[in-house]
Amino acid sequence: MTSELASMLYALASGLTWGTGDFSGGLASRHTPVLIVVTLSQSIGILCLLGVIALSSEPLPPWRDLLFGSGAGLAGVIGLTAFYQGLARHPMGLVAPVAAAISAMLPVLVSFALEGLPAAPQMLGLALAIVAIWIISQSGGMTAIQRRQFQFKLPVIAGLGFASFFILIDQVSQGTVFWPLVAARCTTLALLASIILGKRQWQLPPRRRFPVIIMAGVFDTAGNALFALAANVGRLDMAAVLASLYPATTVLLAWFILKERLNGKQWIGVMAALVAVLLMAL
Template identity: 40%
Template sequence: MTAVILATVCAVVYGTADFFGGLASRRSQVLSVVALSQIAGLVLILALLPVLPGMFGGLALSWGMLAGLAGAAGLALFYRALATGVMSVVAPTTAVTSAALPVLYGLATGERPGFWALAGVVLALGAVLLVSQDRSADRTGSVGSALIALAAGAGFGGFFILLAMAPADSGLWPLVGARMSSITTVALLALLTRRALRPGAGSLHIILAAGALDMAANVLYLLAERQGLISLVAVLVSLYPASTLLLARKVLGERLRGIQVAGVACALGAVALIAVA
């Protein structure tokens, strides 16, 4: 039950971080938002190290750095897919792939969730598909953008799997390694593309909030994964688009389509099924 609670809260925090990141991206260049939010996350995780101590070691940092590279690659591919395709294809493809890979990994390594938990997994994957539908996009996405979206989802799924492979007694050190490698990757990308990382006017506080929330969600994921099965935790975490939608409805006044409301309902049902399993 502890893992279910942590993973569900993690999904809410991830969705909130994405909401703030989306707001910031309307005022600043995407690369600036990514770089500065990543730095904010690193500051937070360094501050949390004394609170949630763990065993420092090269193995923890190594797995974390690999996870950070996978996550950074996933993010770059995700934005590339959005640039060449449509959200209604890219978002659900990426989200479901990022959830499905940890499920397959968990099953392959011997995890055996109960019947109702598996039913919750199926319902959760369906919920991600429903809530990710974009009402403003057409349906003419290219095959190329769909393939890039699959690769982006693989990057995000790899981030979850690689973090789970770090030693259980390593505390938050894997996240330190992940953030170090992702910041380095983004900085090199900015250098190669000769893009300034200066944030737009009035956006810095939003970017910092997005980075802090994203790292808080990473911490919650790591704690949840150590308490439960990755095949269930990662699926619950993948429900984060539901909280982004609800925030957009509450704060920005955006209207939800019927299919998205059904997706939110399915997400709640999935959490309930996994919790009682």
């Protein structure tokens, strides 16, 4: 298996797990304060990462990699908190496309500047994938009032946070995956703890809310690790765009579980995404 193909598979798996994690986190945030959901899910994530490190025996990397990991964690938690707040306040089909499009396009521009342009089929695949991301993550059945009341601030912040995570985690040394993510989680938890203590808002949710919060933590962490692997062995633009297909998972779960309707355009988006993946694999 070539490194390019491995990177694509890691990135696609990252999008699948991130989409599941975002759906779980958004669902949990409808009943539990966002800061509590993010703090608990991030705590679960760091336990998962430490377990993986113990099994893989990954050596401690240079401080440079840990600093990039910390920066990525700070950007990621800002994006994740804004995303969960957006999902809790607005329909998923309005929040997801804005955040996903921004999180895909910025790493593409950075990758073009640092790594040069990819071949023509890959360029076409990248463009088609970004269009597919926008189409897939939109949903019908929303009223004109919902659209007028929709505010772009939260999904834009989410997209910028996710894009910064992609760019920063791509800067770690090749072969280093899990320790920078631990540094990211430690930074995240320190920030969240200071905010919660300052607001004096800490209160554990009821036990029945924990399963979906645990799912959010496990899947979000798995998505981070898979993206780090994708960026480690391949191009940033390919990894970021394929991972940003996560709204497909989110809206499909919303359709299946929450009965949010999928429209014909979204199915066109799914087909466009499949064609884009094939083009990028050439």
